[in-house]
Amino acid sequence: MSGEQDLWEEADRHRAAGRLVEAEAAYRRLLALKPDLPDSWYNLGLVQRQAGKFEESLKSYQRALDHHVGRPEEVHLNRGVIYADHLRRDAEAEREYAAALAASPGYIPALLNLANLAEDRGRRDEALGYYERALKVDPRCYIALARSAQLRKVNTSADPLVARLRNTILMGGAKPDERAALGFALGKLLDGCGAYDESFAAYAAANRAGRQGLAAYDGAAQEAFTDRMIETFSGKQSAEAGPSPAVFVCGMFRSGSTLAEQVLAAHPRVTAGGEIDFFAPCIRDVLSPYPEAVKAASPQALADIAARYRARIAQLFPDAAVVTDKRPGNFLHIGLIKALFPDAKIVHTVRDPLDTCLSVYFTYLDQPYAHDLSDIAHYTGQYRRLMAHWKALFGDDIFDFDYDAFVAEPRPATERLLAFCGLDWDDACLDFHRNTNAVKTASVWQVREPLYRRSSGRWRNYAQHLQAVRAALEL
Numbered sequence: 001m002s003g004e005q006d007l008w009e010e011a012d013r014h015r016a017a018g019r020l021v022e023a024e025a026a027y028r029r030l031l032a033l034k035p036d037l038p039d040s041w042y043n044l045g046l047v048q049r050q051a052g053k054f055e056e057s058l059k060s061y062q063r064a065l066d067h068h069v070g071r072p073e074e075v076h077l078n079r080g081v082i083y084a085d086h087l088r089r090d091a092e093a094e095r096e097y098a099a100a101l102a103a104s105p106g107y108i109p110a111l112l113n114l115a116n117l118a119e120d121r122g123r124r125d126e127a128l129g130y131y132e133r134a135l136k137v138d139p140r141c142y143i144a145l146a147r148s149a150q151l152r153k154v155n156t157s158a159d160p161l162v163a164r165l166r167n168t169i170l171m172g173g174a175k176p177d178e179r180a181a182l183g184f185a186l187g188k189l190l191d192g193c194g195a196y197d198e199s200f201a202a203y204a205a206a207n208r209a210g211r212q213g214l215a216a217y218d219g220a221a222q223e224a225f226t227d228r229m230i231e232t233f234s235g236k237q238s239a240e241a242g243p244s245p246a247v248f249v250c251g252m253f254r255s256g257s258t259l260a261e262q263v264l265a266a267h268p269r270v271t272a273g274g275e276i277d278f279f280a281p282c283i284r285d286v287l288s289p290y291p292e293a294v295k296a297a298s299p300q301a302l303a304d305i306a307a308r309y310r311a312r313i314a315q316l317f318p319d320a321a322v323v324t325d326k327r328p329g330n331f332l333h334i335g336l337i338k339a340l341f342p343d344a345k346i347v348h349t350v351r352d353p354l355d356t357c358l359s360v361y362f363t364y365l366d367q368p369y370a371h372d373l374s375d376i377a378h379y380t381g382q383y384r385r386l387m388a389h390w391k392a393l394f395g396d397d398i399f400d401f402d403y404d405a406f407v408a409e410p411r412p413a414t415e416r417l418l419a420f421c422g423l424d425w426d427d428a429c430l431d432f433h434r435n436t437n438a439v440k441t442a443s444v445w446q447v448r449e450p451l452y453r454r455s456s457g458r459w460r461n462y463a464q465h466l467q468a469v470r471a472a473l474e475l
């Protein structure tokens with residue numbers, strides 16, 4: 001018994017310290033001796049999930065269920081998140097969330113995840129139904145209230161839903177992230193009914209709440225990082241790894257990347273890959289210090305990373321002819337992408353900078369710079385510096401998809417986009433809002449509407465609040 005106890009304690013120590021390889025090995029040794037420990041199977045699944053071993057994690061979680069783990073709803077929830085967020089298998093995710101509810105009918109995390117899945121698929125009424133169920137279980141489920149309010153429209157600031165959000169915020173029982181979510185929902189409703197000053201005040205309060213718990217934006221560090229990127233990627237470096245397995249769509253958050261991807265995904269040869277989480281973990285685990293480690297890496301090391309990326313694409317989209325990798329922040333890593341895949345095509349999304357800055361401020365983003373307009377303006381300046389450098393190096397392989405030009409004249413803009421990606425014209429690309437693929441970004445509802453122009457020039461409604469931004473961006 002002491003040997004098993006020692007292994008259990010060793011495994012838990014490694015897990016708590018984030019030593020994933022050692023923790024997995026210890027749990028495996030423990031379970032080889034004593035395979036009927038459901039909590040240890042659960043912890044092994046957790047460690048494997050954190051390590052990105054998603055198929056193995058699913059099997060370990062299933063073993064925990066087979067051995068009658070306590071609170072099986074949590075295991076089903078974790079399996080559902082793996083299916084939805086990491087393997088893009090939404091039908092299996094829905095099945096797991098339903099199983100969690102079968103085990104615990106009032107389990108709010110499962111209701112929220114089912115609602116989120118319904119939103120991804122464009123099923124507004126279904127999502128609202130899940131949010132209402134969550135609120136019946138717990139009227140203080142502020143996240144459900146905020147998300148459901150985001151799906152609704154009001155005609156006046158005197159609407160009862162506006163009052164409900166305001167009163168909930170004023171009650172003081174919500175945590176900072178909940179106050180932020182409620183405030184962003186309130187701001188959206190007020191913006192939609194033309195109460196712009198009230199809307200801006202709501203967004204400002206939401207951003208103050210959302211900033212709590214985040215590291216402060218460090219402008220000097222961002223400038224230094226940009227300097228290092230420009231110095232490191234001063235020429236072309238190649239892994240000679242063969243053709244790129246994806247078209248990369250990137251740019252500032254809220255600049256039209258989801259729209260660009262949906263236009264491409266309407267083409268019969270294109271599969272929307274969404275935000276593929278590859279480069280950030282790779283940089284953390286393999287290419288530290290970044291970016292200098294890229295320049296120091298051997299061609300074989302870069303080829304190995306390219307092979308891992310190619311395998312990830314093949315795992316997620318085995319039958320796809322053309323895949324999009326739409327992760328806005330990948331504009332930071334264009335040098336790395338071109339080192340791995342010299343022929344990679346980069347669709348760079350651009351939009352009126354004031355509209356972009358305002359939209360970032362009006363969206364609940366987990367980014368240190370996103371909660372203050374001065375910080376957003378500074379970050380935008382560093383983004384511009386870096387993109388100018390990438391264009392000097394790789395200009396022929398970078399295409400500016402201009403959101404404002406697209407909404408003004410969609411066909412010529414679409415023709416240019418398809419030609420850049422080597423795709424023939426297809427009329428379906430003008431009907432992108434009819435796509436049935438899951439959309440897992442804040443733009444999920446905008447790209448499911450027919451084309452509209454109301455977001456172009458939106459900043460004019462808030463011009464008095466943007467004077468400092470205009471000055472910082474020299475507009």
